[in-house]
Amino acid sequence: MSNTAAPPAHADYRLSQLDELEAESIHIFREVAAEFEKPVLMFSGGKDSICMMRLAEKAFYPAKIPFPVLQVDTGFDFPEVLSCRDSWVSRLGVRLIVASVDQAIADGVVVDDGKTSRNRLQTGTLLNAIEKEGFTAAFGGGRRDEEKARAKERVYSHRDEFGQWDPKNQRPELWSLYNGRIRAGEHMRIFPLSNWTELDVWYYIGQEKIELPEIYFSHTREVFVRDGMLLSAGDHLLLRPGETVQERTVRFRTVGDMTLTGCVESNASDVAAIIDEIAIARVTERGATRGDDRFSEAAMEDRKREGYF
Amino acid sequence: MDLLRFATAGSVDDGKSTLIGRLLLDSKAIFEDQLEAVERTSMAKGYDYTDLALLTDGLRSEREQGITIDVAYRYFATPTRKFIIADTPGHVQYTRNMVTGASTADLGLVLVDARQGLTEQSRRHAVILSLLRVPHLVLAVNKMDLVDFSEDVFNSIQNEFTSFATKLTIPDLTIVPISALQGDNVVKRSEHMPWYAGPSLIHHLEHVHVASDRDLVDARFPVQYVVRPKSDEFHDYRGYAGRIAGGVLKPGDDVLVLPSGFTSTIAGIDHFHTEIEEAFPPMSVTIRLADDLDVSRGDMICRPQNAPEPSQDIDAMVCWMTNAPLRPRQKLAIKHTTRTGRVLVKDVQYRLDVNTLHRDLETKELGLNEIGRVQLRTTIPLLCDPYEKNRTTGSFILVDEATGVTVGAGMIN
Ligand SMILES: Nc1nc2c(ncn2[C@@H]2O[C@H](COP(=O)(O)OP(=O)(O)O)[C@@H](O)[C@H]2O)c(=O)[nH]1
Numbered sequence: 011m012s013n014t015a016a017p018p019a020h021a022d023y024r025l026s027q028l029d030e031l032e033a034e035s036i037h038i039f040r041e042v043a044a045e046f047e048k049p050v051l052m053f054s055g056g057k058d059s060i061c062m063m064r065l066a067e068k069a070f071y072p073a074k075i076p077f078p079v080l081q082v083d084t085g086f087d088f089p090e091v092l093s094c095r096d097s098w099v100s101r102l103g104v105r106l107i108v109a110s111v112d113q114a115i116a117d118g119v120v121v122d123d124g125k126t127s128r129n130r131l132q133t134g135t136l137l138n139a140i141e142k143e144g145f146t147a148a149f150g151g152g153r154r155d156e157e158k159a160r161a162k163e164r165v166y167s168h169r170d171e172f173g174q175w176d177p178k179n180q181r182p183e184l185w186s187l188y189n190g191r192i193r194a195g196e197h198m199r200i201f202p203l204s205n206w207t208e209l210d211v212w213y214y215i216g217q218e219k220i221e222l223p224e225i226y227f228s229h230t231r232e233v234f235v236r237d238g239m240l241l242s243a244g245d246h247l248l249l250r251p252g253e254t255v256q257e258r259t260v261r262f263r264t265v266g267d268m269t270l271t272g273c274v275e276s277n278a279s280d281v282a283a284i285i286d287e288i289a290i291a292r293v294t295e296r297g298a299t300r301g302d303d304r305f306s307e308a309a310m311e312d313r314k315r316e317g318y319f
Numbered sequence: 320m321d322l323l324r325f326a327t328a329g330s331v332d333d334g335k336s337t338l339i340g341r342l343l344l345d346s347k348a349i350f351e352d353q354l355e356a357v358e359r360t361s362m363a364k365g366y367d368y369t370d371l372a373l374l375t376d377g378l379r380s381e382r383e384q385g386i387t388i389d390v391a392y393r394y395f396a397t398p399t400r401k402f403i404i405a406d407t408p409g410h411v412q413y414t415r416n417m418v419t420g421a422s423t424a425d426l427g428l429v430l431v432d433a434r435q436g437l438t439e440q441s442r443r444h445a446v447i448l449s450l451l452r453v454p455h456l457v458l459a460v461n462k463m464d465l466v467d468f469s470e471d472v473f474n475s476i477q478n479e480f481t482s483f484a485t486k487l488t489i490p491d492l493t494i495v496p497i498s499a500l501q502g503d504n505v506v507k508r509s510e511h512m513p514w515y516a517g518p519s520l521i522h523h524l525e526h527v528h529v530a531s532d533r534d535l536v537d538a539r540f541p542v543q544y545v546v547r548p549k550s551d552e553f554h555d556y557r558g559y560a561g562r563i564a565g566g567v568l569k570p571g572d573d574v575l576v577l578p579s580g581f582t583s584t585i586a587g588i589d590h591f592h593t594e595i596e597e598a599f600p601p602m603s604v605t606i607r608l609a610d611d612l613d614v615s616r617g618d619m620i621c622r623p624q625n626a627p628e629p630s631q632d633i634d635a636m637v638c639w640m641t642n643a644p645l646r647p648r649q650k651l652a653i654k655h656t657t658r659t660g661r662v663l664v665k666d667v668q669y670r671l672d673v674n675t676l677h678r679d680l681e682t683k684e685l686g687l688n689e690i691g692r693v694q695l696r697t698t699i700p701l702l703c704d705p706y707e708k709n710r711t712t713g714s715f716i717l718v719d720e721a722t723g724v725t726v727g728a729g730m731i732n
Contacts, residue, residue, distance in 0.1 A: 022530045023567065023599040027322040027401040036603040037562045040544040044616050044657070068591045069603070072556055073548040154392045161391040161406075180389065181725045182415055182640050184422040186562070187654050187716045191723030205403055207394045 028214055032065065035202040037186060038165060039069035039149075042200050045190040046147040049077040049200075050107070052136070055091035056265045057222055058151030058203055061211055063098055064220055065202060066149075078105035080139060080148070082132050085112045086246050086268040094223040109139035128267050137173040140197060147190070147198045155207045165204045171195035209288055216281040225262045228279045233258050239272030320396070323529060326405040326420035326453065328444035329430030334461040338430065338499035339393060339406060340371030342521065345506050346395040390420045399525050414673065414688035415640040417444065418728055421451035422714070425529045428457045433466045433496070436476050442483060443673045449487035450636060450673075450690065450730065452707055454532045456484075457493045459520060464498040468511040486676060488707070491527070495520050533600045537704070538566030538574075539627070539712050540620040541656035546605055558589060558605035559614055564656065564711035565704075566622070567599045568606070575623040576614055577702045582623055583610040600711070617658040619702040619712075627712060629700035633662070635729040636671070636706075637693045639685040641719070645693070645727065646684045653697060655715035660699035662717070668692040693729070706730035 025033065042049050051066060053059045066075045079099060099106045111131050115122045120134035140148055154160045164183045169175060181189055192198055203211070215222065232243040234253045241247060243255040246268050260273040261284075278284045329335035344354075357373040364370070393404040405420030407413070421427060427448035431441045441458075448456055458480055466472045473496045484492055495504055496515055503509035504519045518526070543561035568574075572585045586607040588595040598604045606620060614620075621627065639645045649664040669678040670691040678692075685691045706713030717727030 023533070023535055023597075024321050024530050025602065027320050027396075030322045030601065033562060033601050033603040037543070040560050040603070041657075044544045069560070070544075070546060071589075071591050071605075072550070072553045073546050074550075155394045161393060162389045177389075182419045182728070183725070184419050184716055184728045185711065185714045186423070187714065189654065189716060189718055189723070189725045191652070191718055193723060205392070205394070207396070207401075209396070210401070 031206055031210060035065045036069040038202040039066050041188055042147050043076050048145050049147040050080045050145040051077060051149040053079045053081045055095050057211055060220060060222060061214060062149060062151050062202060064218055067102055075102055075104050078107055080107045082136050083108050083110040084128060084132055084267045088225055088265060088268055090223040090225045091265050109135050111135045114138060145197060147200050149200045149202060151203055152201045153203050153206050165201055167199040169197050169199055212285050228259055228261045228276050230257055231260050241272055242268055320401060322401050324403045324424050325426040325428055326407055326424035327428045328407055328417055330438055330440040333430040333432045334499040335430050336372030341499055341505055343395050346397055390416050397525055417447045418638045421448050421453050424453045426455040427453040428459060430459050430461050433460050433462045433472055437479050439674045445487060446673045449489055452710055455491045455527050456489045460496045461499050463496045464501050470514040493523055534565040534709050535567055535599060537625055538568050538622045539564040542614055542616055542618045543657045545615060558607050560605045562603045563598050563600045565600055565709050567597050569597050573623055574620050575626050576612060577619045577626060578629050578700055581612050583608040583612055627702045627704050629702050631697045631700050633695040633697060634732045635693055636690060638690045638728045641726040642687050644684040644686045652718040652720050653715050655701045656712060660697050662695040662697045665694040665696050703731050705732060
């Protein structure tokens with residue numbers, strides 16, 4: 011091998027942390043599109059999945075994103091989230107598949123016995139949609155910094171034919187050589203944002219001027235306090251004795267099912283203000299506002315095993 | 320702000336979890352609810368202090384056993400750098416985890432207990448980091464508070480390690496005396512060790528110079544995906560998407576496409592709406608060529624005078640990661656850059672004792688967590704470089720075709 015190339019003009023060819031994270035995520039999207047027969051992007055309407063949309067858009071530009079988008083309709087989604095979703099989907103020209111929890115209950119795919127949480131029902135609905143459509147790879151917006159159980163999650167996370175995750179039996183993942191081998195009936199969860207933190211996501215949203223649902227920014231809303239969380243008042247939740255509705259200036263740090271997702275009081279009306287707020291925030295986004303994670307330290311891990319996103 | 324990835328290693332009880340807990344806490348990567356959960360657990364266990372180590376203990380089953388058994392990734396940032404820690408456990412049997420964590424690391428951090436000095440395990444950690452060509456190594460001599468912050472203790476560990484390190488490939492070595500529990504020399508320079516003139520650990524991590532670690536001379540672009548919009552607006556667009564693995568590529572550069580051997584010129588390099596003037600590792604870009612060639616995934620774009628040698632006979636160091644041993648005549652799947660194929664194991668030349676560097680020529684197989692030199696014959700030519708020149712084009716994984724599991728990690732000689 012002969013070597014005639016001149017050394018580079020300057021030695022500091024470095025990427026910023028956001029550019030490096032973006033390059034890694036784009037690499038993951040392309041790798042999956044090249045190696046899997048039927049990928050799908052799981053879209054929750056939250057900032058992480060919207061970031062994924064932008065990264066996927068960049069990965070294949072000027073071609074369209076070569077896979078559809080799947081959303082689980084909980085029946086309790088914020089209208090602002092649905093309209094943001096529709097605007098993204100129509101701009102990118104991707105196919106949208108909506109898997110409805112209510113439909114899944116009606117079809118007997120999942121059983122709503124009044125005790126099962128909406129989250130479990132969502133998991134069942136999601137797994138059913140993946141199986142029915144025969145998706146072999148499903149992109150999720152999970153980040154490893156979100157929760158302890160996620161710190162050991164792989165970028166390519168193998169799911170057995172029941173959609174379950176086996177944390178004891180994960181494949182080693184080396185360099186950026188992802189192993190996409192699956193057997194019939196199995197699928198892979200793909201986490202292109204694995205190495206991003208909550209702050210990275212917000213910096214990126216700011217840098218890229220990414221359109222988000224309005225509920226992320228401060229607005230006035232009718233709310234009430236339940237179990238220490240501020241929940242949005244409305245037809246979807248019956249007030250319990252002693253609960254009273256007040257108008258407050260709030261924003262949401264995560265979006266999900268309206269019956270479970272709390273908001274925080276905040277005046278942050280743009281991305282810069284949100285970044286300032288997060289930089290000094292003392293509570294993780296899940297701990298602050300997700301009723302479903304608060305029960306035990308291991309709650310997340312249990313749900314992940316069952317195939318939650 | 321840029322990014323530094325580092326891997327940590329230490330034997331059980333050297334204080335690795337305490338150190339990481341402290342780095343996260345002092346850089347405010349720990350939130351109140353996480354700290355509260357850990358305080359509650361510490362109390363429930365009857366401790367009279369908050370066990371920072373609990374902050375980083377992952378999955379429940381491991382928590383119950385009180386040990387970390389898989390690579391866990393942690394994140395923190397200071398005003399100048401974002402850090403990704405690959406936290407790898409130090410048990411004897413978990414070489415594979417260290418290899419995994421080290422594979423993406425710019426820097427390796429090995430902990431030793433000042434009272435015990437270097438152990439067989441600390442030597443092994445250094446050997447693995449050097450085999451994986453992690454360019455920077457930091458030896459943190461921990462628990463200095465338990466040896467009265469003694470300069471002599473530190474010096475003797477330093478001397479022993481430095482002389483051991485001469486047998487390895489360690490381009491950059493830094494040794495720091497610390498107390499993870501009390502914080503000495505972790506974020507701030509310690510007042511207890513005036514004899515130590517070097518930087519605090521975090522200062523070193525923030526300033527270690529990693530810009531020159533990547534190969535910016537030998538252009539390597541494994542084609543990952545062909546972008547063909549076939550839309551009205553981009554009717555004739557044909558771009559080769561991928562991640563730069565080495566060198567700097569510019570529009571106008573003459574290029575050679577392997578394995579076909581066709582040559583062309585770079586017409587443009589795209590990243591979303593922008594055209595890029597220079598593409599370098601680890602950028603993800605889309606390259607357009609001036610000529611209409613048949614280029615597809617698995618091909619490599621490089622320079623006519625500087626190309627890897629396509630080869631079907633591969634000589635590599637392999638770390639074996641599964642229970643059933645690696646043996647001659649075994650067949651496996653291989654993934655190298657964006658190429659996949661099959662390999663036949665021709666020979667296991669020797670097994671490397673990662674504690675002593677002794678080469679065992681007698682054993683013709685590799686067991687779980689063993690590393691050895693292996694000869695492979697591939698069904699497709701690999702477009703590869705020696706791993707010591709390029710960690711991307713010099714590495715591969717081996718996959719069991721029946722189970723789909725990743726069973727080996729290889730570094731090409
Ligand atoms: N005195 C002292 N104790 C330490 C120091 N670092 C860790 N320890 C203690 O050593 C024990 C093992 O630490 P841990 O972080 O769990 O070790 P790991 O197994 O390497 O993760 C714990 O009881 C720590 O409190 C130190 O710098 N000084």
